[in-house]
Structure formats: C-alpha cells, structure tokens
Amino acid sequence: MDHTPTTDTCTALRAQVRELTDAWRAAGRYTPRSDSWLRSFDLDFSKELAARGLVAMTYPKELGGAGRTHVERLAVTEELLRAGAPVAAHWIGDRQIGPAILRHGTPELQREIVPRIATGDAVFCLGMSEPEAGSDLAAVRTSAVRSGDGWRINGHKIWTSQAHRATHIYLLARSEQTGNRHEGLTEFIVDMDAPGVTVTPIHDLSGEHHFNEVHFEDVAVSDGRVLGTVGGAWRQVVEQLSFERGGAERVLSSYPALIALLDQAAQYENDRELLAVLGALVARLAVLRRLCFDVATAMDTGQAPVQQAAALKYLGNTFERDVIEALRRTELYREPAPDSVLGQALLASPGFGLRGGSAEVLLSLIARQETRS
Ligand SMILES: Cc1cc2nc3c(=O)[nH]c(=O)nc-3n(C[C@H](O)[C@H](O)[C@H](O)COP(=O)(O)OP(=O)(O)OC[C@H]3O[C@@H](n4cnc5c(N)ncnc54)[C@H](O)[C@@H]3O)c2cc1C
Structure with missing residues (x-):
C-alpha cells in the first residue's frame, strides 16, 4: 500500500x-x-x-x-x-x-x-433508514414533536448497525409537515438508554447479528440535543453523507479477501485471463486510493465533497463487486469457510452496494450535480 x-x-x-x-x-x-x-x-x-x-x-x-x-x-x-x-x-x-x-x-x-x-x-449508531425510507431518505416518518422546552420522539428505525452496543444514536426525524419533503426534518442525538428506546435484533443471511430495529416510544429529548437548524436537516444530512461515503472503507471492506486471492495468483499462472483480471484490480485499487486521497484533501479545505464522495463510493462498490467476481472464478470460491476472510467478504458483499446509498441513488446524485455545474 x-x-x-x-x-x-x-x-x-x-x-x-x-x-x-x-x-x-x-x-x-x-x-x-x-x-x-x-x-x-x-x-x-x-x-x-x-x-x-x-x-x-x-x-x-x-x-x-x-x-x-x-x-x-x-x-x-x-x-x-x-x-x-x-x-x-x-x-x-x-x-x-x-x-x-x-x-x-x-x-x-x-x-x-x-x-x-x-x-x-x-459509541454511535446511525438512525436514518426506516422500513419505507431507505433510498428515499426524505420519506422518514419518525416524528419529533415539541413538548415543553424539549421534544417527544415516536417512530421506528431499521438496519441500524451495532445499535445493540451503542451508547448514542444519531436520529433523523420529521419535525414538521410543510408539503416539501426536504423541509421539516431535524437531527437529534439520543441516548440509547433513554426511556422508550427499544432495540430488537435482525440476523443477516449469515446468521450474524449486527443489524437491529430501533423503536422510539414517546422518548423525551432536550433541545440541546438538536443538531443545527430545526427543520433544516436535509442540507446537513447530505453533507454528513459525504463523510459517510468518502472513506477508504468503500474500497477496502474486502481487502483481506483480495490479498488472500492475490496470494494464490501463482497457482493460476496458466489462466492468463484471470491474471489479467487480477492485474486490472490492483491497478484500479491504486486509482481508487488516489480518489480517497482527493476526498480527504477536499475535507481538509473545509468542504463536504458530496459529489466526489458519491463517485468514490460508486466506483469503490463496483471494484469490490469485481473482487468477488474474480474470487468466484477460482478454487477458493469452492466452499470458503464462512468465518474465513473470503467467506466473510462473500457474505457481506450483497450489502456493499446498498448501505450508505445504492448505486442508482449515487448515480442520480452525481448526474444531478453534473447538470447543475
Ligand atoms: C450492511 C448494511 C448496513 C446498514 N446500516 C445502516 C445503519 O447503520 N443505519 C441506517 O440508517 N441504515 C443502514 N442501512 C440501510 C441502508 O442505508 C439502506 O439499505 C439503503 O439506503 C437502501 O434502502 P432500502 O434497503 O430501503 O432499499 P430500497 O430503497 O427499497 O432500494 C431497493 C433497490 O431499489 C433501488 N431504487 C430505490 N429507489 C430508486 C430510484 N428512485 N431509482 C432507481 N432505483 C431505485 C435501489 O437502488 C435498490 O437497488 C444498512 C444497510 C446495509 C445493507
């Protein structure tokens, strides 16, 4: 590296x-x-x-x-x-x-x-997605209603990674219906041990428990736990997503599996096509690392590089999908132990292109920004 x-x-x-x-x-x-x-x-x-x-x-x-x-x-x-x-x-x-x-x-x-x-x-978890609000995040229905000098939260979040171990949740909630879905959203920081917060596990396809549902029943939150402007969270959450999407984890989640694959490359010396695929993956990795560096550099100038981070995540997810595809062409793919780095990457890979924004959502975002500039 x-x-x-x-x-x-x-x-x-x-x-x-x-x-x-x-x-x-x-x-x-x-x-x-x-x-x-x-x-x-x-x-x-x-x-x-x-x-x-x-x-x-x-x-x-x-x-x-x-x-x-x-x-x-x-x-x-x-x-x-x-x-x-x-x-x-x-x-x-x-x-x-x-x-x-x-x-x-x-x-x-x-x-x-x-x-x-x-x-x-x-320890934080992310309370953005809801059963009817994933790609369409502006559809969140969890409500925040003024109560005295604070707020009452009611609603339901889903796919909340590590909520069962978190001390706090970042919460996106609807505080007002204005007729414009991008208005009337507010961000809160909520203690996971606040009365009315309940966490229930969801096991993924490998049987692993990192996902959860989080229910909020009349949870009291003080005004001091609001982030930024009441009703103005949309711009803030879009900014936050550039931090969520613009890091090396969008490229390197399956890195241990890629290295295991490259370690076996000598075994495939007669498979010129596979060797070419592996060579191309290594070259793409170098380019993607350069993109991560560019996003970090933009952050160092105080920007929230929304479009660059979306492009990095899209290209990083495509790269990681191709790592798995290369893996499928080898002997390693035959029954990898679920707890090996290969098995883990295979089982986690369906989520790479969904979490933090699916490919279609990222492409729309990039295209919209491009037509504006
Ligand atoms: C491993 C993992 C961890 C996660 N952790 C968290 C977490 O900690 N906190 C959290 O809040 N969320 C989390 N999520 C949820 C994640 O953000 C959502 O899965 C994601 O936003 C997609 O939403 P959805 O699952 O409702 O799918 P949907 O929005 O229903 O999308 C399903 C498919 O339809 C496509 N689609 C949807 N709308 C459009 C459109 N307008 N045009 C074209 N195609 C479209 C999508 O691209 C996708 O392929 C996690 C997800 C995964 C997989």
Whole structure:
C-alpha cells in the first residue's frame, strides 16, 4: 500500500498502526476479518487506538482530538482496514457524527459528546433508514414533536448497525409537515438508554447479528440535543453523507479477501485471463486510493465533497463487486469457510452496494450535480 501521495507523518502513522495491529494479532487479541469496520466490534481495541491519538484525529485538540488532517486520518483508516482490525466501536462516531456535531452542535453539545467520541466512550449508531425510507431518505416518518422546552420522539428505525452496543444514536426525524419533503426534518442525538428506546435484533443471511430495529416510544429529548437548524436537516444530512461515503472503507471492506486471492495468483499462472483480471484490480485499487486521497484533501479545505464522495463510493462498490467476481472464478470460491476472510467478504458483499446509498441513488446524485455545474 504505497501508491498514495504521502508525507513522513503519514508513514509514521502507518507504522504506528501496523505495530499495534501486529501486536494484538500476535497476542491472539483479534483475528483479521473482511468488512471489519461494520462488523468487528471491540471496545478495548477502540480505546487503545484512542489513547494513542488515532481516533478523533481531525477534531480540535481542545475537544480531545488530535488536530490532524483528513489525509493523516486516511493513512490510519487504510492501515486499520488493511489489517481487518476490530474498529466498529468507534467507526461511525469518529467518521461522521463527531464532524456533524462539530459543524452543527451547540458548544455545550460539543463539550459533552466530542471528547467522549475521542476516548472511545461514546459509541454511535446511525438512525436514518426506516422500513419505507431507505433510498428515499426524505420519506422518514419518525416524528419529533415539541413538548415543553424539549421534544417527544415516536417512530421506528431499521438496519441500524451495532445499535445493540451503542451508547448514542444519531436520529433523523420529521419535525414538521410543510408539503416539501426536504423541509421539516431535524437531527437529534439520543441516548440509547433513554426511556422508550427499544432495540430488537435482525440476523443477516449469515446468521450474524449486527443489524437491529430501533423503536422510539414517546422518548423525551432536550433541545440541546438538536443538531443545527430545526427543520433544516436535509442540507446537513447530505453533507454528513459525504463523510459517510468518502472513506477508504468503500474500497477496502474486502481487502483481506483480495490479498488472500492475490496470494494464490501463482497457482493460476496458466489462466492468463484471470491474471489479467487480477492485474486490472490492483491497478484500479491504486486509482481508487488516489480518489480517497482527493476526498480527504477536499475535507481538509473545509468542504463536504458530496459529489466526489458519491463517485468514490460508486466506483469503490463496483471494484469490490469485481473482487468477488474474480474470487468466484477460482478454487477458493469452492466452499470458503464462512468465518474465513473470503467467506466473510462473500457474505457481506450483497450489502456493499446498498448501505450508505445504492448505486442508482449515487448515480442520480452525481448526474444531478453534473447538470447543475
Ligand atoms: C450492511 C448494511 C448496513 C446498514 N446500516 C445502516 C445503519 O447503520 N443505519 C441506517 O440508517 N441504515 C443502514 N442501512 C440501510 C441502508 O442505508 C439502506 O439499505 C439503503 O439506503 C437502501 O434502502 P432500502 O434497503 O430501503 O432499499 P430500497 O430503497 O427499497 O432500494 C431497493 C433497490 O431499489 C433501488 N431504487 C430505490 N429507489 C430508486 C430510484 N428512485 N431509482 C432507481 N432505483 C431505485 C435501489 O437502488 C435498490 O437497488 C444498512 C444497510 C446495509 C445493507
């Protein structure tokens, strides 16, 4: 992994992560896995990273962050994904909720939550999708109604990854019906142990439990837990999605499987067609890493690069689908153990092109932006 433009600091950060992941692996404290950023949860590992300044890297120092750049953060996230490390406990909070609170939270909310993300103590899940609001996120029906000097929340979220382990949920709710679906939405930060919040598991096709449904029954939330403008969340959530879509995990979720595949390449030396496919995958990976770098650079200039992040996610998902297709052409595909990096990548892959925005949604977004510019 040395195609991305880099600096000495990034090289030192990569070495720091490798040293930590090597030590944990050698001590049997984790086993590398595919799709680890969503599925491999170990609070101790996240706290250890946090103690080394490798969580909340881009946040201001006065709020517990490291005051570093997104390019430096990218060096760290690439290494963690490469190692298939157990990072799910801090990934969502670190990647997008901390930045959303820093952009839109009140100073009190920032002081309450951001330092806790930086230490690994606040674990976030994402309450966006609902049974009738996935691709069409503006259709959310979970309601937020004014009550005294706060709010009452009622409704139902679905596909909420890691909600059963989270301390907080980011919640998108409808606070007003104006006739325009992109108006009247508000963002909240809700404690998972608040009275009226219930989590029920959903097991995926491999039998694994990382998905959940989250029900809200008359949940009281204070005004201080609102992010940004009441009724003006649509612009904010679109911005937040660029942080959700624009990272290396959209390219490297199946990286451990790709490496297992490349390790076997010598076995296929007579299959010129397969070797050409593998060579093309490696070349595409280099290009995609460059795109990740460009998105991180744009974030470092204060932008929320919505279109670039959507393009990265679309191309990254297409790349990962082709990694799986290459895998299907080999002996490795015959009965990979479900708990091997190959089996894990195969079983997780149907979700790659759906989560965080499906291919069709991303293409529409890119096309709309293109026709505007
Ligand atoms: C592994 C995984 C983890 C997830 N984690 C979370 C989470 O933590 N929190 C959360 O809130 N959500 C989460 N999700 C939900 C995810 O965001 C939704 O699955 C996604 O937004 C798609 O919504 P949907 O499942 O309702 O599918 P639908 O919106 O019903 O889409 C189904 C298909 O129809 C297509 N389609 C829909 N509308 C259009 C259109 N207008 N034009 C063309 N095609 C269209 C889609 O592209 C897709 O192929 C997760 C999903 C997965 C797979």
